[in-house]
Amino acid sequence: MKLVSVPVETLSVPFRDYSTWVKITSPERPAPAALPLIVLHGGPGMAHNYVANIAGLADETGRTVIHYDQVGCGQSTHLPDAPADFWTPALFVEEFHTVRGALGIGDYHLLGQSWGGMLGAEIAVGRPDGLRSLAICNSPASMELWVAGAAELRAQLPPQTRDAMDRHEAAGTVTDPEYLAATLEFYRRHVCRMDPFPQDFLDSEAQMEAEPTVYHTMNGPNEFHVVGTLRDWTIIDRLGAVEVPTLVVAGEFDEATPATWQPYVERIPGARSHVFADTSHCTHLEKPEEFRAVIGTFLSAHDPADAARN
Template sequence: MHHVSTSTTIPFREWKTWVRLTEPEQPLEGALPLIVLHGGPGMAHNYVRNIGELASTGRTVIHYDQLGCGNSTHLPDAPAEFWNPQLFVDEFLNLVEQLGLTEYHLLGQSWGGMLAAEIATRRPAGLASVMICNSPASMQLWADGARALRAQLPADVQDALTRHEEAGSILDPEYLRAADVFYQRHVCMITPNPVDFQESVDQMEAEPTVYHTMNGPNEFHVIGSMRSWSIIDRLGAISAPTLVVAGEHDEATPETWQPFVDGITGATSHIFPNASHCVHLEHPAEFRAVIAEFIASHDGHPAT
């Protein structure tokens, strides 16, 4: 056991943000903490929990459940417009302040990577590096990518998806089975789903306010309030060193993340073969090795 996890809650306005700290038993001098942003929006930290294993490299890893999901305050009655990127940027900046962090690395997966980019455009003091994992730079590109991947599914699967979406019967077992075909190819290639992943799905389905409001009913039928989101024209504002990560079969297709590489000065990318959207679950050791190398190269330089 090289690290220990504790949890706490911190106040955010009149609500609470739940935080998990995974701290190394032997901290490495100069190793800055890593903050992990989960996806969804509204998919809780569980499915990215194993990124906490990076604490074994001597740094603290910080997970939290974003407002509206997981162990943080749920607000099922909030109006749709309440849920927007600025809310989650504010929650993040509050977290950094409440934890007293002066410098940190930031890793976001899927929606978390979109949020990480939003945060990075604001150039907060102390942001040492950014990792954008499995994320689109615009939801229109995401929808286009999903459409292209759908067109590669077996004809009967495509037919079931389209038929039930048009009929509004997206809770029909036939539709859910067809959706699973897409998920197994492009979201998480491990079957059955890992426990961590299933926990995030289960908590979202139990109280889907944030996911359904901002995204929609599933990963490829995006009809929520974020459907017109784009950060492409703001990427020039990002000055932190940036790594863009994706899987070969990712629902975040190359067209969706290439703008990050093109638009952020000095950004680099890493594509994992034989992986989809949840690279960190499909190839955990390889994923963590790439991340560990990147953040170590952008750590603080302790005074000698």
């Protein structure tokens, strides 16, 4: 496949007393009706690196693709001394609208991966002007469902792996090498099934480990031991407020098990789902072309020209 070099611009957007780093990927050949896509990364606190390849949609669909590092991580302002109650979904909803306003974006599509999908749903239930579609990728509708799904997947791990997890979590020794090795076994099955992990994934993970404030405060030490401020989060009872076309995607072996994302499909009017075979939580890294094809088709179906024909 011929590679096309697309223009990329980076800038900083003032947000409160902080700064949010933004990357804008513009298409080489813009499609007149193609609305911009704003991508929300996961974590919280994992930065945009591991979802950077979604920018391929710029060339493939003729639309601008916008990534940004949410405050507290990546190339945005770090706040290691902020109190736990500073880190709320409302903070990141506010940041999103600040970025969108600073860029002068009117109508747009929104895609969120993992925590980013949760954030996307938080944005969508507010019925903001300009939002034309929502893609929720590998995301739970509540942390209670997420924890229950993780427990089911942990039960399928080898006995010695489960024992190591249980012992170290009970003792609070979650940085012990034995515990980290057990965690890696879970990740290779249900987070990213690529061996070795791709560099974009490693880059996001490395920056989180270097500055873990957001991830550790809101989530916890890893994907399945959720003890942070998000542990009681749910959006299930608010999903009926989402008015835009919604696509929910997940991987066959995703740590976001079907029970975790089914409420999105059941409660958002007209929402539909797509499960990618032989993938896990990082579907977009494991099957990037197939992922972008499915997302691109969905976005194009809800660009203005297509909407007018339907």
